[in-house]
Amino acid sequence: MTLGLFTQILVNGLIMGGIYAMVASGFTLTLGVVKIFNFAQGQFYMLGAYVCFGVVTALGMPYPVALLASFVSMFLLGALFYFGVIHKTLASGFFHTWLITVSFGTIIGQGALLTFGNKAGVMPAVIEGAYNIGGVIIPQGKLLVIGGAIIIMVALYYFMRTKIGTSMLAAAENVGVAGLMGINATQVFWVTTAVGCALCGFAGGLIAPVFAASLFMGQTILMKALFVVMVGGMGSMSGALIAAFLVGIAESFGFQYVGQWDLILIFGFIAVLLYFKPGGLIGKPLPLPGE
Amino acid sequence: MTLLECRNVSKNFGKLQAVANVDLSVEKGEIRGLIGPNGAGKTTLFDVITGFYRPSTGQVIYQDGDISKLEPHKISQKGLARTFQQTFLFGFSSVFDNVLAGFHMRCRAGSLQEFSHSRHACMLDKQARDEAMEIINFMGLAPVQFMWAMGLTHGYQRMLGVAVALATGPTMLLLDEPVTGMNPTEKTQMMGLIRKIRDRGITVMLVEHDMKTVMDICDKITVLNYGRKIAEGLPDEIKQNKEVIEAYLGREGE
Amino acid sequence: MTRNQRICFAVFFLLMIPVPWLLGPFMTQIVILVITSGMLALAFTHTLKCGLLRFDIAGWWAVGGYTTAVLTTKYGVSFWLSMLIGGLIAVAIGYLIFIVAIPRGMIAFFMVGMVVAMIITQVFSASEYFGGWGGIANIPPPSIGSFQFISKPSLYYLGLALLALQLFVLLLLYNSRIGRAWSAIGGGLKLAKSLGIDIVKYRMVNVLVGNFFLALLGSYYAAYSLSVSPMSFSTGVSINVMVAVLIGGMFHSISAPFIGSAILYFIPEYLRSTGEFSSIILALITIFIILFMPMGLLGLFDRWVMPLIFRLTKRYPPGMQPA
Numbered sequence: 001m002t003l004g005l006f007t008q009i010l011v012n013g014l015i016m017g018g019i020y021a022m023v024a025s026g027f028t029l030t031l032g033v034v035k036i037f038n039f040a041q042g043q044f045y046m047l048g049a050y051v052c053f054g055v056v057t058a059l060g061m062p063y064p065v066a067l068l069a070s071f072v073s074m075f076l077l078g079a080l081f082y083f084g085v086i087h088k089t090l091a092s093g094f095f096h097t098w099l100i101t102v103s104f105g106t107i108i109g110q111g112a113l114l115t116f117g118n119k120a121g122v123m124p125a126v127i128e129g130a131y132n133i134g135g136v137i138i139p140q141g142k143l144l145v146i147g148g149a150i151i152i153m154v155a156l157y158y159f160m161r162t163k164i165g166t167s168m169l170a171a172a173e174n175v176g177v178a179g180l181m182g183i184n185a186t187q188v189f190w191v192t193t194a195v196g197c198a199l200c201g202f203a204g205g206l207i208a209p210v211f212a213a214s215l216f217m218g219q220t221i222l223m224k225a226l227f228v229v230m231v232g233g234m235g236s237m238s239g240a241l242i243a244a245f246l247v248g249i250a251e252s253f254g255f256q257y258v259g260q261w262d263l264i265l266i267f268g269f270i271a272v273l274l275y276f277k278p279g280g281l282i283g284k285p286l287p288l289p290g291e
Numbered sequence: 292m293t294l295l296e297c298r299n300v301s302k303n304f305g306k307l308q309a310v311a312n313v314d315l316s317v318e319k320g321e322i323r324g325l326i327g328p329n330g331a332g333k334t335t336l337f338d339v340i341t342g343f344y345r346p347s348t349g350q351v352i353y354q355d356g357d358i359s360k361l362e363p364h365k366i367s368q369k370g371l372a373r374t375f376q377q378t379f380l381f382g383f384s385s386v387f388d389n390v391l392a393g394f395h396m397r398c399r400a401g402s403l404q405e406f407s408h409s410r411h412a413c414m415l416d417k418q419a420r421d422e423a424m425e426i427i428n429f430m431g432l433a434p435v436q437f438m439w440a441m442g443l444t445h446g447y448q449r450m451l452g453v454a455v456a457l458a459t460g461p462t463m464l465l466l467d468e469p470v471t472g473m474n475p476t477e478k479t480q481m482m483g484l485i486r487k488i489r490d491r492g493i494t495v496m497l498v499e500h501d502m503k504t505v506m507d508i509c510d511k512i513t514v515l516n517y518g519r520k521i522a523e524g525l526p527d528e529i530k531q532n533k534e535v536i537e538a539y540l541g542r543e544g545e
Numbered sequence: 546m547t548r549n550q551r552i553c554f555a556v557f558f559l560l561m562i563p564v565p566w567l568l569g570p571f572m573t574q575i576v577i578l579v580i581t582s583g584m585l586a587l588a589f590t591h592t593l594k595c596g597l598l599r600f601d602i603a604g605w606w607a608v609g610g611y612t613t614a615v616l617t618t619k620y621g622v623s624f625w626l627s628m629l630i631g632g633l634i635a636v637a638i639g640y641l642i643f644i645v646a647i648p649r650g651m652i653a654f655f656m657v658g659m660v661v662a663m664i665i666t667q668v669f670s671a672s673e674y675f676g677g678w679g680g681i682a683n684i685p686p687p688s689i690g691s692f693q694f695i696s697k698p699s700l701y702y703l704g705l706a707l708l709a710l711q712l713f714v715l716l717l718l719y720n721s722r723i724g725r726a727w728s729a730i731g732g733g734l735k736l737a738k739s740l741g742i743d744i745v746k747y748r749m750v751n752v753l754v755g756n757f758f759l760a761l762l763g764s765y766y767a768a769y770s771l772s773v774s775p776m777s778f779s780t781g782v783s784i785n786v787m788v789a790v791l792i793g794g795m796f797h798s799i800s801a802p803f804i805g806s807a808i809l810y811f812i813p814e815y816l817r818s819t820g821e822f823s824s825i826i827l828a829l830i831t832i833f834i835i836l837f838m839p840m841g842l843l844g845l846f847d848r849w850v851m852p853l854i855f856r857l858t859k860r861y862p863p864g865m866q867p868a
Contacts, residue, residue: 031652092839094652095598095795099787100835103828110825173304222665230660234653339738375739381732392729396741398722412721459740528661 001063009252011142015210017248018149020202023180023221024228024240025156026196026221032172032235033192036090037098040081042222048074050212067148067205074201078194086193087186105218113215152199153241159195160237168192172175209212224251294319294463294494295340295371300334300349301518309335311518317463322489323496324509324526327401328539332518333498334376337465341373342366352460368396371459374452376468376498382441386432386451387423391442393458394419425460429483430454446477449544450484457488464488466497470504482508506530514538546716551573551623554712561705565698573697577704577769584711584762585782586789586802588755591715593790594798595727595751596734597647598655600783604662605756607778608635609763611669614681614773624687628764635760636753647748662783670775680774687768700769707765711758712799718754719798727751785809787829801843808842 025043030038048070056226085104089097159165170178171188179185200221204213224247232243302374310439317323320423325333338344340351342363350359358366381389398415400533427436430450440451449469456464457509469485470478478501485508489495499505507513514522514529516538522529529535546554565573585602592599612631616622622630646657647743650737669675671717676682687694689702694703726747729737767773786802812827839846 035652037652037655089835089839092835096789096791096835096839099791100832102784103831103835106828107832110828114825132757170595226656227657234649234656265779266773316714341737343738362743363735363799364741364743367739379733379736381736382730384728384732393740394723395722395726395729416722454738455740481590 009256010249011146012248013252014141014245015145015149015207016249016251017245018146018191019203019207019221019244020045020224020228020248021153021241021244022149022199022206023225024244025234025237026199027151027225028232028235028240029168029192030196030228031229032237033168034090035187036086036094036195037101038086038193039098039222040108040219041101041196042220042225043090043105043112043203044074044078044107044197044218045221046213046215046218047077048204049208049217050112050204051201052208053213063209066203068227070205071202074204075194075198078197079190079203082190082193087189090189096285099163105222109215109218116215140208143211144195145206148276149203152202154201155211163187177270214290292319294321294354295496296334296352297340298350299507300336300339300346300351302344303347306520310339310346311439313515313518313520315497315513315520315523317494317496319494320489320492320509321494321496322485322508323494324505324512325496325498326500326502326505326512326517327513327521330517333539334467335518336515337373337467341371341465345531367461370460370462371465372456372459372463373465374449374467374469376471378432378448378452380440380444380451380455382439383441384438386436386443386447386454387427387449388440390423390426390432391419392456393455394540395421395450395459397458397460407476426454426457426484428458429487431480446473449473449477451518452482455482457493460472461493463494463496466495468498468500470499470501478504488512546720550716554716555592556775558709565701570697575810577697579803579810580704580708581762581766581769582785582789582806583803584708585759586757586786586793586806587715587799589790590795590798590802591755592752593731593795594724595730595748596717597651597748598628599658599755600655600780600787601658601665601825602786603664603778603782604658604665605635605639605759606763606766606782607662607665607669607775608638609760609765610767610773610778610816611675611681611763613764613767614630614684615675616684617685617767620680624685624764624768626648626824628761631760631764632757635756637754639753641642643749643752647734647752648745655724656727659780660806662780666780667777669778672855676774678775680772680776681771684767684771694768700816703768704765707761711761714758715756715799723747723750730821752794788827790841791831791834791839794843794846796840797843801841804842819830837853 010209023041027038027041030036030041051073052063052070055061055069056063062067081104085100086097091098160169167178167183167188168191170181170183171185175185177189203221204217207213207217228243228247229240231247232239232241293316295315295317297313300310300313300315302310313332313336325336327333335344339346340358340363342358342361346359350357352358353369353371356369358369358371359368381392384392395533398412398419418491424436427433430453432447432454435447440448443451449472452471453464453466456466466485470481473481482504485495485497497505497509506529509526512522512524512526512529513520514532514535516534521534521538522532524532548729564576568576585606589599590601609631612634613624613627616627616630617624642657642661643654646654668678670678692699694700719727726737726742729740729742730744730747734744758866766777770777789805790802790807791805793801793803795801812830813823834841840848
C-alpha cells in the first residue's frame with residue numbers, strides 16, 4: 001500500500017487512540033477512586049459532542065470556546081450526576097450504583113434520540129471545513145484532535161499532582177485512611193466523577209468535527225473504553241493510556257485489512273494479553289475492591 | 292520451641308514504611324503481648340504474618356516452615372488463626388452458624404461425598420456441630436447462641452470472633468484488640484478465657500491498648516513504635532523501659 | 546435439604562404439573578418464558594452467593610444453544626447428547642477464561658464477563674459455520690423414541706424437568722459444606738480467607754456449575770424455538786436478568802429470580818402501549834427500585850410483612866424474639 005494510505009490509517013488510529021485515552025482515563029479514574037462503573041459516561045461523550053456543535057453553530061462561537069464549553073458543561077453535569085444519583089446509591093453497593101448509571105445512560109441516550117432523532121439523525125461532519133491540508137497528506141483537523149488529546153492528557157497528569165489530585169489517589173488506595181488524614185471523601189468523589197465526565201465531553205467535542213457526531217456514539221465508545229481499560233489493566237491510568245493508542249491503531253489497521261473480523265481480532269488480542277499478564281500492561285493499578 | 296518467628300520483616304506501602312525490620316519470636320505456650328502507640332504497625336504486622344500482605348523484606352516462619360509467601364487460607368490451614376480489629380463476622384448468621392463456619396477446614400469429606408450428603412459427610416457434620424456447641428459453651432456464648440451476629444452487643448461480638456477463630460482448631464491464635472471496647476466485667480471474663488485457651492495448648496499473641504490487661508496476662512511483651520521494635524521483655528521490664536514510656540507520652544503530647 | 550425446602554419443593558412442583566391442562570396453551574407459553582428467564586436469573590443469584598456479579602449469562606446460554614443447533618443440524622447428534630456436550634464445553638471454556646479472571650476480584654470478573662459474552666456472540670454472528678447473523682434454523686425437536694417434543698405442553702414439562710434438576714442440584718450444594726463455603730465467601734471475604742477457605746477454588750466451582758446449567762438452558766431454548774440467532778443472546782438479556790434479580794430481591798437466591806422474572810415479563814406488556822418510550826420507562830422503574838427499594842420485593846416483604854406474621858402467629862425465628 002502507499003505511504004499515503006498507511007499514514008491515513010495510522011493517523012486515524014492515533015485519533016481514536018487519543019479519544020479512547022481520554023474516555024478510558026475518565027472511566028479508570030472513576031473506577032479506581034469512587035470504585036464504581038459509570039456506565040453513563042458514554043452519554044457524556046455524546047452530549048459533549050453536541051454541546052460543542054451547538055455552541056459553534058447556534059451561538060456562532062469559535063471552536064476553542066466550544067471545546068471549553070463542552071468540558072465545563074460536562075464537568076457541571078457530572079457533578080450534578082454525582083450528587084443527584086451516585087451519592088445516594090453508594091451505600092447500596094457496587095451493583096446498585098452501576099445499574100443506576102446504566103439506567104440513566106439509557107434515559108439520556110433514548111431521550112436524546114426521541115427529542116432530536118427526527119430532526120437530524122447524524123450531525124454534519126465538518127464544522128471546520130475551512131481547514132486546508134496541512135503538511136503533505138494529513139488534514140489539519142485530524143492533527144488537532146491528536147493535539148487536543150495530548151494537551152488534555154498532560155493537563156490530567158499535572159492535575160493528579162495537585163492537592164486535589166493526590167487526595168483522589170489517596171482515596172483510591174484506602175478511603176478510610178484518607179479520611180483520617182482529613183480528606184473529604186464526598187468531595188473527592190464528586191470531583192472525580194465530574195472530571196471523568198468532563199474528559200468524555202471534551203473528547204466528544206474534539207471528535208465531532210472530524211468523524212461526525214451521532215446520537216449513538218455514546219454506546220459504542222463505552223464498549224471500546226471498557227476494552228481499553230481491560231487491556232491496560234483495570235484501574236491503571238498509564239496502562240489505559242498505552243492501551244488506548246494500541247487499541248486505536250490496531251482497530252484502524254484491523255478494519256482496513258480484516259473488515260468485520262476486526263472486533264474479534266481485538267478481543268483475541270485482549271484475551272491473549274490478559275492470559276499472560278493479568279494485570280494489564282504496565283503501571284501501578286489503582287486497587288479495586290474484592291481482591 | 293519457637294513456634295512463630297519473624298526475621299527482619301518489613302512492610303512498605305510506597306514510601307510509607309509501616310513495619311520496619313522487625314525480629315520477633317514466640318515460644319510455644321506463651322502469651323505474648325504486642326503493644327505500641329496508635330499507628331505503630333501492630334495490625335499491619337498481624338496482616339503480614341497471616342498472609343494478608345506479603346512482607347517487603349524478611350521472612351515469617353511458622354513451625355519451622357516459611358509462610359511468608361502463602362495465601363491467608365493456606366496459613367490458616369497450617370494452624371495459625373486470628374481475629375480482626377474490626378470484628379468481622381457473618382452478620383446475618385446466628386452465633387452458632389458463625390462458629391460452625393470456622394469448622395470448614397476441619398471437615399474434609401471429599402467433594403462428592405459432601406454433594407451427595409453421604410453418611411460420612413453427615414457424621415463429620417454432626418461432629419463439627421457438637422464441637423461448635425462445646426466452643427460456644429466455653430466462650431460463654433450459650434445464652435445468645437441463636438441470635439444473629441449483627442444483633443449482639445459489642446462484647447459478645449468480640450467473644451464470637453474469638454470463638455470462630457478457635458473453631459479452626461489452631462495451634463496459635465493472634466488476637467487483635469480482644470478487649471477493646473469492653474466493660475470491666477467482660478474484660479475479666481475474656482482474660483480468663485485467654486488463659487484457659489493457653490492452657491488448652493494454644494499459643495497466643497495479642498495486640499492490645501489496655502495496659503492493665505496486657506501487663507496482667509502476658510508472659511512477655513514486644514513493643515513497636517513507628518514500625519520498629521523498640522523493646523521486648525517481661526512486663527515489669529517494659530513498664531520501666533524509658534523508650535517505651537517516651538513513645539507513649541510523646542504520642543499523647545502530639 | 547432442610548425439611549422446609551423439601552416441602553416447598555414438593556408443593557411447588559405439584560402445583561406446576563397441571564398448568565397446561567388448567568391454563569391453556571397461551572398461558573402455558575408464558576409460564577415457560579417466565580420459568581426460563583427465571584432459570585437464567587437463578588444462575589445470576591447462584592454466583593452472587595459467593596460475592597461475584599456475572600455479566601456473561603447471555604454468552605454461556607448462547608454456547609448451549611449453538612452447540613445443540615450445530616450438533617443436531619449438521620451432525621445428526623441426538624438432542625440429549627448435544628445438551629450434555631454443550632454443558633461440558635461451557636465448563637471447559639469457562640475454566641480457561643476464569644482461571645485468570647477470578648483471582649483478580651469481583652470487579653475484574655464483572656468486566657471480563659461482559660467482554661466474554663460479547664466475544665461469544667461476536668464469534669457466532671461473524672462466522673458462517675454458525676450461520677452468521679441469521680443463525681441456524683430448522684433444529685430438529687428433541688425426541689425420545691418416536692415421541693417428539695413439539696407441542697407446548699411437552700416442552701413445558703421438559704422445561705419443568707430442567708427446573709427441577711437445577712433446583713435439586715443447587716439445593717443439595719447449598720446445604721453442604723461447599724454451599725456453606727460460598728455463603729462464607731459472600732458474607733465476608735477477609736473472614737472467609739482467615740477460616741481456611743480457598744476463595745478462588747470455591748468461586749471457580751460455583752461459576753462453572755452456573756455455566757453448566759446455562760448451557761443446558763441454551764439447549765432447551767434451541768429445542769423450544771427450533772432456531773438460534775445471535776440477536777436472541779444479546780447483552781440486553783444479561784441486563785434483564787439483573788433487573789429481574791433486583792426487582793425480586795438480591796438476598797433470596799432461589800425465589801427472587803422467579804418473582805422478578807415474572808414481574809419483568811408483565812411490565813413490557815404494559816410498556817408496549819407506550820411504544821418508543823418503553824426503554825426509558827423501564828429505566829425509570831429500575832431507578833425507582835434502586836433508590837426506594839434496593840432490596841427488591843422480597844426485601845420489602847421481609848421488612849414489613851414478616852414482622853406482622855411473627856407477631857400474629859406468635860412464632861419467632863430463633864434469635865429474633867423481642868426482648
